[in-house]
Amino acid sequence: MAFYLAVDLGGTKTEYVLADETRELARVRGGTIKRMRTDATTAEENFTQAIRELEQMSGVSVRDITRSCVGAAGVTVALVTDWIRKIFAERIGGSLILVGDVEIALDGAFFGGPGVLVMSGTGSNVAGRTAAGKLTTAGGWGPALSDQGSGSRIGQQALRDTTLAVDEERETTLLPAILKLWNLRDFDELVAYANQVPAPDFTKLAPEVVSCAAAGDAVAQGVLRREAEELAHLARLVIDRLRRVDTRSDWLPDLAFTGSILEHVAPIREGIVESLRRELPALKVVPGMVDPTLGALWRARHG
Structure with a gap:
């Protein structure tokens, strides 16, 4: 019997799935083994612990694995790939098989075929793949330059819109929510705290924005609406690129989602679809969230 190992290698954690030709036998989450994020000793310890758990859960020796697929960011970096x-x-x-994390995410949604995948968690990115297998992306340039619709961007924009609301003498529940979260006494302390170097973790504000928006706060709702529109714009850029190279005049790639923000923040996910369907009413959306590790498993099984 053939056995397959799929690995989604992230900067803070690593997901493993061990399977045979039809069934998932064991799934483990461990610490990162990415050498740009940790030292060799820690990476090896994390890897050893993970494969030990896989063997215990599945009863399969990792020496008997037929093929593995690892998806990781930074596959052009020798420090990462050599290790x-x-x-x-x-x-x-x-x-x-060693490929980029974008490729296994696309495989998780489209199983080697064409489509567009919107990814949003701490950061964000939009990736597409043509029927011929060519990849194209938009966004993903980091928190200082892009990351539209991400946790970091939501938090940062919430701070900006909150300070604008203060200037405009508008009430917003975001202000007391942010002060409480960061244990600050007043607006002046918030200004100093938000502008410190290094900057605080703006991602932690995202749940407060979602909560305030759900309770009806107009400022919070505006943050989520704008971030959804901006991420939808990136998705439209990728959709248009794919359509330009396809010979079918009426073809439209399907859309899929992955990442913690898109999983848990419905206004962002729904806002993206609503924005795109204004001009592309026939757009089809893959239900649920894409699991990149299953994309790596698909690739491991198919070689």
Whole structure:
């Protein structure tokens, strides 16, 4: 019997799935093994713990694995790829496929086919793949330059809109919510805290924005609406690129979502779809959230 190992290698955690040809046998979440984010000793300890748990849960030795697929950001960085290839050659049986994290996410949604995937968590990115397999992306340039619709951007924009509301003498429940979260006494302390170097973690404000928006706060609702529109704009750019190279005049790629913001913040997800369907009413959306690890498993099974 053939066995397959799928790995979604992130900067803070790593997801593993061990499966046979039809069934998922074990799933483990461990610490990062990305060498740009941790030292070699810690990465090896995290990897050892994860494969030990996989073996205990599945009853399968990792030496008996037929093929593995690892998806990771930074696959062009030798520090990342050399270490992965070395540790897999030493510890895991079979062959190894090493690809970018965007590719396994697309495979999780479209199983090697064309489509557009919107990703939003701490950061954000939109990726598309043509029928010929060519990748294209928009956004993903980091919190200082883009990350539309991400947790970081939602928090940062909430602060900006809150200060504007103060200037305009408008009430917003965001202000007391932010002060309470950050344990600050008043607006002056907020100004100093938000402008400190290094900056605070703006991502932590995102749940407060969602809560205030759900309770009817206009400022919070405006933040989520604008971020959804901006992320939808990036998705439209990618959709248009794919359509330009497709020979079918009426073809429209399907849309899929992945990431914690898109999973848990319905106004962002729904706002993206609403914005795109104004001009593309036939747009089809893949239900649920894409699991990139299952994309890596699909690729491992299919070689």
